[in-house]
Amino acid sequence: MKRYSAFAIAREAARYHEGWERAWTSPTPKKKYDVVIVGAGGHGLSTAYYLGKNFGITNVAIIEKGWLGGGNTGRNTTIIRSNYLQDPSAAIYEKARSLYETMSQDLNYNVMFSPRGVMMLAQTQAEIRGYERTAHANALQGVKTEFISPAKVKELVPIINLDGPRYPVLGALWQERAGTARHDAVAWGYARACSAMGMDIIQKCEVTGVRQEGGNVKGVSTTKGEIDCDKMAIVVAGNSGSLAEMGGFRLPMESVALQALVSEPIKPCMDVVVMANTVHGYMSQSDKGEMVIGGGTDGFNNYTQRGSFHHVEETVRALVETFPIVSRLKMLRQWGGIVDVTGDRSPIISKTPLGNTFINAGWGTGGFKSIPGSGWAMAELVAKGEPGPLAAEFGMDRFTEGRFIDESVAAGVAH
Amino acid sequence: MLILECPYCGVMADETDLHGDGEAHLKRFGPGSSDDDFEGYLFMRKNPKGVHFERWRHASGCGKFFHAARNTMTLEVYGTYLAQTLEPPKAIIDAVKAKHPEWEGYK
Numbered sequence: 001m002k003r004y005s006a007f008a009i010a011r012e013a014a015r016y017h018e019g020w021e022r023a024w025t026s027p028t029p030k031k032k033y034d035v036v037i038v039g040a041g042g043h044g045l046s047t048a049y050y051l052g053k054n055f056g057i058t059n060v061a062i063i064e065k066g067w068l069g070g071g072n073t074g075r076n077t078t079i080i081r082s083n084y085l086q087d088p089s090a091a092i093y094e095k096a097r098s099l100y101e102t103m104s105q106d107l108n109y110n111v112m113f114s115p116r117g118v119m120m121l122a123q124t125q126a127e128i129r130g131y132e133r134t135a136h137a138n139a140l141q142g143v144k145t146e147f148i149s150p151a152k153v154k155e156l157v158p159i160i161n162l163d164g165p166r167y168p169v170l171g172a173l174w175q176e177r178a179g180t181a182r183h184d185a186v187a188w189g190y191a192r193a194c195s196a197m198g199m200d201i202i203q204k205c206e207v208t209g210v211r212q213e214g215g216n217v218k219g220v221s222t223t224k225g226e227i228d229c230d231k232m233a234i235v236v237a238g239n240s241g242s243l244a245e246m247g248g249f250r251l252p253m254e255s256v257a258l259q260a261l262v263s264e265p266i267k268p269c270m271d272v273v274v275m276a277n278t279v280h281g282y283m284s285q286s287d288k289g290e291m292v293i294g295g296g297t298d299g300f301n302n303y304t305q306r307g308s309f310h311h312v313e314e315t316v317r318a319l320v321e322t323f324p325i326v327s328r329l330k331m332l333r334q335w336g337g338i339v340d341v342t343g344d345r346s347p348i349i350s351k352t353p354l355g356n357t358f359i360n361a362g363w364g365t366g367g368f369k370s371i372p373g374s375g376w377a378m379a380e381l382v383a384k385g386e387p388g389p390l391a392a393e394f395g396m397d398r399f400t401e402g403r404f405i406d407e408s409v410a411a412g413v414a415h
Numbered sequence: 416m417l418i419l420e421c422p423y424c425g426v427m428a429d430e431t432d433l434h435g436d437g438e439a440h441l442k443r444f445g446p447g448s449s450d451d452d453f454e455g456y457l458f459m460r461k462n463p464k465g466v467h468f469e470r471w472r473h474a475s476g477c478g479k480f481f482h483a484a485r486n487t488m489t490l491e492v493y494g495t496y497l498a499q500t501l502e503p504p505k506a507i508i509d510a511v512k513a514k515h516p517e518w519e520g521y522k
């Protein structure tokens with residue numbers, strides 16, 4: 001792998017840019033790997049990367065039925081934050097956020113992490129109490145957040161309307177080092193680094209079956225033939241249910257569509273991320289100037305990747321109240337992703353009833369922000385066979401034991 | 416937009432008038448059952464990519480619960496039926512099979 005640098009740009013400029021190599025290779029699958037990771041989205045690729053980087057396991061295949069980063073990794077609103085209430089969530093999301101800070105240097109790939117600050121508006125008395133509680137919890141967890149006044153909100157976001165007719169802004173939970181990153185670049189950066197370590201990224205290859213022997217996984221059947229493996233990691237978000245069925249176990253999860261939309265580009269007007277959970281809308285401005293708007297999840301199981309139309313209306317209606325300037329904006333695109341939501345709205349990083357098989361799923365509406373932390377924890381689980389401190393609380397057995405990580409703030413919207 | 420016919424009042428209701436209540440025909444387990452059964456009843460859910468049977472409520476209408484057979488990939492609706500049934504009636508199964516002969520049947 002040739003390193004990207006200012007020098008490389010100058011070198012290539014001098015020779016008609018003919019020396020750039022492909023960022024990752026597309027090999028034909030080998031007969032056998034130490035670890036097969038199903039799913040080359042952000043979480044699958046980061047799992048592979050930390051398997052190689054932290055544990056020296058590089059005989060790894062990452063199998064993807066579409067193209068890498070083509071699922072939810074390319075469909076989210078790119079927000080990164082870690083202001084969670086429960087300790088296990090705060091720990092893993094803060095680990096992820098801190099890894100984002102140095103990701104561009106680690107991967108030698110510009111992921112455009114922009115710690116511009118994330119603000120979660122409190123628009124009811126209940127929300128004020130909830131966010132003050134979260135701010136106190138974050139102080140104990142070592143996550144830097146604070147509860148700020150409406151005046152400070154207005155100072156940070158001049159375009160906001162504090163005295164909305166239905167939901168006035170009463171304050172906000174503010175995390176200064178939260179922000180956004182370029183979502184595709186995160187997948188591409190990890191893919192390039194994995195490929196450089198000798199891992200095989202196999203795209204357009206769908207897993208059609210899981211072969212087992214004596215209660216352990218033996219390999220997978222794919223549209224590109226049989227692939228044997230010692231260990232398997234299932235990291236397929238919305239499609240976890242199908243994979244679990246092939247492996248012969250069930251999951252406490254349901255898939256729903258979550259949608260987002262983006263406006264025409266306008267001049268810079270808002271340099272932080274604002275989330276309004278009461279009215280189910282959140283907004284940030286991309287580097288191109290588009291307002292990126294996230295909405296709600298559908299209220300029923302579906303795999304359509306488009307989402308219900310009336311959610312667009314609800315989201316936009318709420319945002320127009322809070323940000324009157326968006327009322328004249330035209331929307332350019334709308335899309336949906338399939339998120340897998342668990343009973344307690346927290347993810348699963350766990351061993352499974354099938355031996356040497358591990359699952360990382362259920363990130364629901366909070367998948368993008370957790371990519372590096374999730375991969376870090378999952379790699380440890382796959383390499384050692386037992387969860388490390390970050391993943392310990394996220395086992396599937398928590399549903400039998402009633403040991404939930406109840407993240408009501410992650411309840412279907414606003415990530 | 417998803418539109419379901421309420422089998423009680425006969426109204427074609429769109430999804431803003433309805434409330435989805437998850438998987439239909441759950442087998443309930445209470446005190447005295449095994450941990451696995453109880454966990455299964457509370458949390459484990461079918462999550463099919465395709466034909467799915469669900470419980471819905473006509474929330475902004477008659478307020479009654481009913482069942483619907485639906486496709487989660489195409490949002491196609493095969494029919495709705497009364498809540499007081501323990502498994503999908505034959506007419507609904509036939510309607511699904513007419514559209515998808517390869518469908519394995521209700522499990």
